[in-house]
Amino acid sequence: MILLDCVTKNFGTFTAVDNVSYSIQKGESFALLGPNGAGKTTIVRMLLNFITPSSGKITIKGLPAADPESRRHIGYVAEQHRIPPYLSGLDYLSRHASLIGLSGQAAKGQIENVLEMVSMKGRERKKSATYSRGMKQRIGLGAALLGQPELLILDEPISGLDPIGIRDIRKIIETLRGQGVSIILNSHLLSEVEKTCDTAAILYRGKILIKDTISAIVKDHETLEDVFFRYIEKENE
């Protein structure tokens, strides 16, 4: 589904992502873990071609990430999802639906569905300027779910959400996993990752320290958090 081959990204003299290689299979639910500045968001931005790698190759479904066709079946929720303040949630979703190629009743039906899923029904006609951060995240997730994506990229999707919102998103992720949707989840909340993902990679200073299934990474009597800190501390020594 996704292949990163020796990908490096430099910003001037700073190396944000350093020779990263990994692949994600179809239906895999993959978590990218790491402290702030580890390079998680940079990898996501490269997957969406918002920035280009300094070296290395990224392919999505066999297509280079630079090819817009590779994003046809991707849903993306940004950390602190931004919605133009003059648009209502409904306008925002309609634009996404139109760009995907949905129109008429098909678009209307899917928008209704996702509004229901993200619990924004009844509030979709208000301007996004009046939305809280959590509501924007929900609308962002709704937009990502339009068009039945094969891959969902979630960059800190639960930041700004209340416990109910976090539970809702966890449920949505679990449903999508059941439908065979591949998921890339960037998150600081290790307990959430443990509950929702099959595989994980720990990223630190742009390098992948480990990538494996969560069951293989987490040994007996340990949590993912223990493993995370063990790897980070080892790297700091």
Place this chain on the structure above:
Amino acid sequence: MNNVLKISVYTMWDQMRQKSVYVLLGLSVLFIWIIRGCYDGGYSINGHMVDNTTVAWHISKIVFHLITGGMFLMVSMLSMKIFSRDQEDGSAVLFLSRSVFRWHYVLGRIAGTWLLCLIFMFILHATIVLTVWAKTGALISGYLSASLVCSVSLLFVIACVCLLSLFLPDFISALFTFGIFFVGFISDGGYQILNSDLLRSAGPAMTNPAPALWRVLYPKVFMVQAYADAIIGNSDFHNMGPFHPLLNLSFFILLILALLLAGFHRKEI
């Protein structure tokens, strides 16, 4: 191409959501209507009274050029923020996280802004036609074709400001574009004055040397304006060099758009 159309429509729609667009349009139409009083006679030159039609003719031409100048200002204000605003409010991510080529996005934004301003300017220029018609009974349709000619200059402004805004702060990019205008105004304006019928009739002492190559090749925004003026008056147009100003400006628009697309292709979102 479908995406270019969609993004153009969104761009126009987003601008039209702002009440200030309607307020500005309303005030401008009102202004043009109010100055119809100037079209009345009562002017005398060298002791001769000038008839209403001649007065209306000259004043309406001045208003025509003032509107175009105002539109240059408006369009540069709108275009200088296209990319930075989209980056800030999430519009760029909205479009580019989908299967939209970057050139679709750039051309869609530019086309939408241009079409909106073209319509805005056309309405104002059409108001002049109606006002002159109502006041003098003369229907000068040349204003409408001249308006469409001036819209090419609007596209040049949008492309230029957008290109510069990739590398310069927004306001500086608009200012820089006006700097380009100003140089053209001096160069082409001087040429037009030297070739005016008034100076030509002054006698053979007035010689007009061939302009320097850079002046011939320079973006001909002012010359397009002079060409529009010639269309209105159905008069001779004194071109500088072998290339028609519309051809010159179209070349620069294509060149700037190519540079803009190449520049935006590498831009980080």
